[in-house]
Amino acid sequence: MNGQRRDSLLSPEFSTRVLHDVPMSKHTSWHVGGPADLFFTPRDVMDLGAFIRQLPPDLPLLWVGLGSNLLVRDGGVRGAVISTHGALGQLERVSATRIYAGAGVPCARIARQCVKWGLGPAEFFAGIPGTLGGALAMNAGAWGGETWRHVIEVETLDRRGIRHARTPADYEIAYRRVTGPAGEWFVAARLEFERKPASADGAIRELLERRKESQPIGEWSCGSVFTNPPGEHAARLIETGGLKGFRIGDASVSEKHANFIINHGAARAADIEALILHVQRTVAAVHGILLTPEVRIVGDPA
Ligand SMILES: Cc1cc2nc3c(=O)[nH]c(=O)nc-3n(C[C@H](O)[C@H](O)[C@H](O)COP(=O)(O)OP(=O)(O)OC[C@H]3O[C@@H](n4cnc5c(N)ncnc54)[C@H](O)[C@@H]3O)c2cc1C
Numbered sequence: 001m002n003g004q005r006r007d008s009l010l011s012p013e014f015s016t017r018v019l020h021d022v023p024m025s026k027h028t029s030w031h032v033g034g035p036a037d038l039f040f041t042p043r044d045v046m047d048l049g050a051f052i053r054q055l056p057p058d059l060p061l062l063w064v065g066l067g068s069n070l071l072v073r074d075g076g077v078r079g080a081v082i083s084t085h086g087a088l089g090q091l092e093r094v095s096a097t098r099i100y101a102g103a104g105v106p107c108a109r110i111a112r113q114c115v116k117w118g119l120g121p122a123e124f125f126a127g128i129p130g131t132l133g134g135a136l137a138m139n140a141g142a143w144g145g146e147t148w149r150h151v152i153e154v155e156t157l158d159r160r161g162i163r164h165a166r167t168p169a170d171y172e173i174a175y176r177r178v179t180g181p182a183g184e185w186f187v188a189a190r191l192e193f194e195r196k197p198a199s200a201d202g203a204i205r206e207l208l209e210r211r212k213e214s215q216p217i218g219e220w221s222c223g224s225v226f227t228n229p230p231g232e233h234a235a236r237l238i239e240t241g242g243l244k245g246f247r248i249g250d251a252s253v254s255e256k257h258a259n260f261i262i263n264h265g266a267a268r269a270a271d272i273e274a275l276i277l278h279v280q281r282t283v284a285a286v287h288g289i290l291l292t293p294e295v296r297i298v299g300d301p302a
Contacts, residue, residue, distance in 0.1 A: 009038075009055065009056055009059065010038075010054065010055075011054040013050070013054075014040070014050075014051055014054060017040070018038050018039065018040050018080075019038070019039040019040070020037065020038060020039075021035040021036070021037070021076075022035060022036045022039035022081070023035055023076075024036055024067070024072040024076060024077060024081070024299070025072075027064060027067045027081075027083065028067035028068075028070050028071070028072055028222075029066065029067055029068040029129065029220065029221065029222055030067075030070075030071060030220055030221065030222050030261075030263050030267075030269075030272060031220045031263055032071070032072065032074070032263060032267060032268060032269040032272060033067075033070075033071070033072025033073065033074070033076065033077075033269055033299065034072065034073065034074045034075045034076030034077075034269075034299060034300070034302065035076040035077075036062070036076055036077040036080070036081040037076070037077065037078055037079060037080065038079065038080040038081065039080070039081045039083065040080060040081070040082055040083065041082075041083045041085075041086055041087050042082070042084075042087045042088070043087065044087065044088070045088065045102075045155075045157065045163070045187050045188070048082065048087075048088075048157060048161075048187070049157060049161035049162070049163065050161065051082075051161075052082075052157065052159065052160070052161040053160065053161035055080060057159065057160075059079045059080060060077075060078055060079030060080070061079060061080055061081075061082060061159070061185075062077050062079065062080070062081045062082070062298060063081075063082045063084065063133065063137075063185045064081055064082065064083050064084070064085075065083075065084055065085055065103070065104065065130050065131030065132075065133045065134035066085050066106065066129060066130045066131050066134065068128075068129045068130040068134065068222060068223065069130060069134060069138055069140075069222055069223065069294065069295050069296055070222070070295065070296050070298065071222065071269055071272055071273060071276075071295050071296070071297045071298070072269060072298055072299045073269045073270070073273070073297070073298070073299035073300055073301050073302070074268050074269045074270055074299075074301065074302035075299060075300030075301050075302045076299055076300060077298065077299045077300075078300065082185075084102075084103045084104035084131055084133050084187075085104050085106070085131055086104065087102075087104045088102035088103045088104035088105070088133070088187055088188065089102050089104050089105055090102040090105070090188070091105050091109065091110065091113055093117050093119075094190065096195065097119065097192055097193055097194060097195060098152065098190055098191065098192050098193075099113075099114070099117070099119070099190070099191050099193070100188065100189075100190050100191075101132050101188060101189055101191065102132070102187065102188050103131060103132050103133030103136070103185075103186045103187050103188055103189070104131050104132070104133065105131060105132045106129075106130070106131055106132075107125040107126070107128040107129070107130055107131065107132060107135050107140070108125065108126050108128075108129070110122060110125045110132060110191075111123055111124070111125035111126035111204060112126070112204070114193060115204065118195055118196055118197060119193035119194065119195065119196060120193055120194060120196035121145055121193070121194070121196065122145075122150075122193055123143065123145070123203050123204050123207060124141060124142045124143045124144065124145025124146075125142075125145070125147075126142075126204045126207065126208060127142030127143060127207060127208070127211060128140045128141075128142055129223070132147075132186075132189060133185070133186045133187075135147040136148070136151070136154060136178065136186045136189060137178060137186065138176055138177075138178070138294075139173055139174070139175065139176055139177060139178050140176070141175075141176075143207055148168060148171075148173045148178065150191040150192055150193060151168050151189055151190070151191060151192075152167070152168075152189075152190040152191065152192050153165055153166065153167055153189065153190045154166050154167075154186055154188070154189045154190075155186070155187045155188040155189070156180075156181070156184035156185060156186055156187060157184065157185055157187050158181075158183055158184045159183045159184075163187070164181070164184060166180065166181065166184075175227065175228075176227050176294050214256070214257060215256065215257045215260065216254045216256045216257060216260055216262060219254075219260075219262045219263075219264075220262060220263040220264075220265075221254070221260045221261060221262050221263070222261070222295045223260065223294075224259045224260065224294055225259055225260065225261050225276060225279070225293060225294060225295055226238075226259055226279075226280075226291040226292060226293055226294055227291075227292050227293075227294045229289050229291065229292075232289065233259075234258075234259045234291055235257055235258045235259040236258075237283045237286075237287050237289060237291065238253060238258035238259060238279055238283060238291075239258040240286070240287075241279075241282045241283045241286040241287065242282075242286075243258060243278075243279055243282055243283075244258050246275070246278065246279075247275075248271045248272075248274045248275045248278065249266070249267050249268060249270075249271030249274075250263060250264045250265055250266040250267040250268075250271060251263055251264070251267035251271040251272045251275050252264065252275070253275065253279065261275055261276070261279075268302070269299075270301065270302065273297065276293060276295075276297075279291065280293075
């Protein structure tokens with residue numbers, strides 16, 4: 001899309017606030033990904049609705065939280081990226097056991113705040129380095145906890161910028177998979193917990209410490225690349241397929257946790273995608289099981 005055409009897509013109100021050709025490597029935890037044509041961070045939900053309403057209805061939209069489960073290809077993203085992180089950040093306790101959180105709130109903040117409020121079990125949110133919006137889209141979970149087990153209601157925005165209130169009954173919810181009304185994205189949720197004494201503070205620290213022993217935390221990754229097949233662990237299948245340490249370009253299968261792929265600094269999205277395919281094919285050949293990627297792969301090849 002050329003610059004002139006892009007500007008003509010936007011009303012004057014937004015044309016100065018929308019960024020152009022933003023490298024998605026700055027917005028993903030793998031630190032790879034080519035440019036987004038348009039990149040917008042809303043002020044709030046009203047602002048976001050107004051932004052969406054003035055876009056051409058066929059312009060593709062990609063909603064992004066913290067990019068911790070996202071492989072953006074090297075050619076980048078056509079259309080508009082909507083970044084909820086740093087926006088949609090409301091977090092409130094609305095009753096004895098319920099909270100209201102915006103889609104841009106980091107899950108770790110929900111975990112910490114719930115401990116302060118004496119609500120739980122919300123410690124599992126501390127293990128998810130994404131936003132609530134991403135956790136809703138993925139049904140993210142850790143340490144036996146899962147996002148949608150706590151959802152009472154979600155607020156969504158559709159392609160015309162109209163808000164909807166939805167309940168879990170409107171969605172098909174499975175392990176790391178959520179299917180709901182097409183063309184809607186999450187802007188907030190009401191979550192329910194139980195009353196719990198504040199001692200869970202130490203529990204979060206302990207869980208994070210334990211995780212550091214088994215996962216390459218601090219390196220550039222997207223967490224687990226593949227979902228666990230029923231009754232199996234993707235990491236075990238990859239490890240016994242002899243793939244630990246296998247490298248393409250500057251990306252390799254982690255030595256510490258075989259379901260993680262690490263960018264050592266200069267990997268391209270194409271290296272990571274080629275590695276994902278190689279792992280898939282090898283595990284299929286060795287074990288006869290086709291691994292399903294948990295990470296979302298988007299954008300154009302270079
Ligand atoms: C070190 C590490 C450890 C991890 N451990 C875990 C773990 O234990 N458990 C786990 O489940 N995950 C884990 N993850 C993966 C990741 O953190 C989760 O999937 C998280 O929920 C993604 O949130 P995000 O905001 O980063 O989403 P993004 O990566 O930005 O987006 C992920 C998907 O959600 C969509 N999306 C984002 N926001 C919205 C929205 N508001 N409305 C609709 N769709 C939206 C995106 O379009 C994309 O398809 C880990 C990742 C890392 C890097």
